[in-house]
Amino acid sequence: MRIGLLQKKENVLPEELQLVETKLSFVPYLNYIQQRIKDERDVRATLFRFILRRFEQHPELLSSEVNITNFAKYNDVIPLIEDTVFPLIHDDNESMFALSEPLSPRIFYCTEAFYRVCFDPETNEFKPTKNISIDKAYTFRVSWIYRLIAERLFHVKSAFAGEMVHLIKDPDTGLNRYFKLNVDARFIDVKVNGDLPELDASALISELTFTEDDLTMLQEKLPLHLFSFEGFAIVGLTDITATYSTETIKNAIINTETFNSAEHFSNIETAIRTLLRNKNVYVGLLPFLKVNDEFVLDEASNATSIFLKTSCLYNCKEKNYASLVKDYARKTKPFFVPDINDKTIEKYPFLRALKNSGYHGFVIIPLFWNKELMGVLELASTHKNSLNEKIVPLIDTILPLLAQILKHRIEEFENNIKAIIKEKFTSLQPAVEWRFNEVAWEYLSKSASKQKGEVSNIYFKDVYPLYGAIDIRNSSVERNLALQGDMQQHFVLLLNTLNAIKEEIKISLLDEMIYKCKKWMDRTNDFLTTNDEVKLADFFENEIRPFLTHFRDNFPEVTDIINDYFNQTDAENGIVFKNRRHLEESIKMVNTAITGYLEGQRDDLQKTYPTYFEKFRSDGIEYDIYIGQSISPHKPFNPLYLKNLRLWQVASMAEIARLTHALLPRMEKELRTTQLILVHTNTIDISFRNDERRFDVEGAYNIRYEVIKKRIDKVHTKTTGERLTQPGTISLVYFNNKDAEEYLKYIQYLQNGGYLMDNIEHFELEDLQGVSGLKAIRVGVSLD
Secondary structure: OOEEEOOOOOOOOHHHOOOOOEEEEOOOHHHHHHHHHHHOOOOOHHHHHHHHHHHHHHHHHHHHOHHHHHHHHHOOOOOOHHHHHOOOOOOOOOEEEEEEEOOOOOOEEHHHHHHHHHHHHOEEEEEEOOOOOOOHHHHHHHHHHHHHHHHOOOOOOOOOOEEEEEEEEEEOOEEEEEEEEEEOOOEEEEEEEOOOEEEEOHHHHHOOOHHHHHHHHHHEEEEEEEHHEEEOOOEEEEOOHHHHHHHHHHHHHHHHHHOOOHHHHHHOOOOOOHHHOOOEEEEEEEEEEEEEEEOOOOOOOOOOHHHHHHOOOOOOOHHHHHHHHHHHHOOOOOOOOOOHHHHHHHHHOOOOHHHHOOOOEEEEEEEEEEEOOOEEEEEEEOOOOOOOOOHHHHHHHHHHHHHHHHHHHHHHHHHHHHHHHHHHHHOHHHHHHHHHHHHHHHHHHHHHHOOOOOOOEEEEEEEEEEEEEEOOOOHHHHHHHHHHHHHHHHHHHHHHHHHHHHHHOHHHHHHHHHHHHHHHHHOOOOOOOHHHHHHHHHHHHHHHHHHHHHHHHHHHHHHHHHHHHHHHOOOOOHHHHHHHHHHHHHHHHHHHHHHHHHHHHHHHHHHHOOOEEEEEEEOOEEEEEOOOOOHHEEEEEOHHHHHHHHHHHHHHHHHHHHHHHHHHHHHHOOOEEEEEEEEOOOOOEEEEOOOOOOEEEOOOOHHHHHHHHHHHHOOOEEOOOOOOOOOEEEEEEEOOOOHHHHHHHHHHHHHOOOOOEEEEEEEEOEEEEOOOOOOEEEEOOOOO
């Protein structure tokens, strides 16, 4: 322990807080001791009476203000506070506690562990913290003071947590360590100098987030000079370095676009070094990449691998690499070489490159995602015998996170392969392929004649656009309801599992995990955001799974209970994915039916007159169709082809509505579709966009058509305010009555044939951003 004034600086508080009246006093603590003497009837009362008598032997410590400068002579009294405040089983060399003046960082007593972490032994002053500015420290202190005032005088709980994270460099390892600082005010009395201002404290304080503006407002309404503080504060530090290191790796998963950046990987490496408490460890991540089920060596994707960096210096052949990886993938066990010497090199020749690069120890740990090998974590050391099996428990919790990073790397590699295939080899629709052939030939002929080769723009002028959208009604709401239902089922199962384990094994950690689960379960009663879903997945995968796996592997009596939980949480067949699985199967059933129908129709339409027909899939299907003379210059265009296509558009929407309605009895989750057509009778120009590999409208006037397409899917009627699109109907949006006349004839024809119902509704639509004056027709479909 350390006793006496440790912080020597006189003005340790900002100027604004030096005006606040504070007194170091043990009166609040002694009042607490006296109350405990009254309440206790066992040996603890004897302890409290002993403490009180020892304080009474020093009358100066009983006053309302104590001089802090001569505390060293009270080393027989002050440590008694530790015995009543801190756990009796704590170790002075490990527990980090201290006592300070009420509002000041001036420490007069602390444990050895606290002193080692926070103080410079040469100057006896606080070590500087890297992550907290003067302004941040001031805001924290003032917020803490107002929290104390709110709770003691107004009996209002505030939103301020009263905790701060300090970053301090470890002198032994040179690595950063993170500590959570908590200031306990239980032995501080708050007094009012005069009358307490009359105000609605609950409304004023409870909703504040303690920003700079909030504090300015509070200081106007409740100036700090109105209050005085008497007693002492208990300062506690908790080492959360492991948590911070894990968060660094989680952030790497969230920021997928920075996986391969040197700076970002350096942060991951530092986090792992911090967990291992060894600055001489070097970290590598090696994803196992495959093409046609064969392992391949890709230096760009494997840039973070220690093994490949060293091996490539010695001309590592892809064939040799593939053979090594294939051999390792069959075993998938951790590989430890604490000392790379001639003997180990003879057994494992690939270690020679590591040895020549200055490494004397090497470890490989397999990384799995959903039981599938993603790659390996590599650890190398420049010191012998510093890496062995004992390091695994230190990093066990982050292995699933590292596996997820490799999973994203593999997906990125596979997507790059697919993108190249799409860019270089995907065939074009026959209706426009002729134009691409012409442009390609022009480019090729210019290049052959050594002229400056530039690819000509591909565009089609004066084409008629047709747009349709089949949407699954309330798909976002259904997704959230399915997720909520599954999460509730999951937590019921999980709580039953934990309680069953608790019956067999008596350990307090189970109670803590049950408490966490109940908190999460309460949150799932409300609407779940995408962020909530990510956090839930992380909770199940990186907290629950390792937690239960440990009990399953070490306590045979609960193995069957936990295996049953894992079986029921299997993504393919588990009950806790039932609602989401049923929803996705139903969505897939709907989209597959619509896609199959449209693809069959597209082939038939091409036989009449060539058209460009492009589909887009989301929670439903959208399509664009373009027809006109410029698309097929060698076949005369006649307006009859356009009229035929528009009639087909209305008839096909009726057919799709009946088709999806007929699927309802077969769906696990009933989903209904809405059908929408945008009527546009004027021609537009379209051009091929090389960056997106698709056609888009050309020219400022034509862009308006594209804007309307993007904004009408959820449009409401002006009179009733209801959504225009409704299940079992076809909605047609248009600008001018003349535009609608042709479609009304098609509707009447289909009504006469029994495809559509007789109810035709006419609407004016609400104004949209940049679009006004839209109108609509809605007609019911004969679903039987």
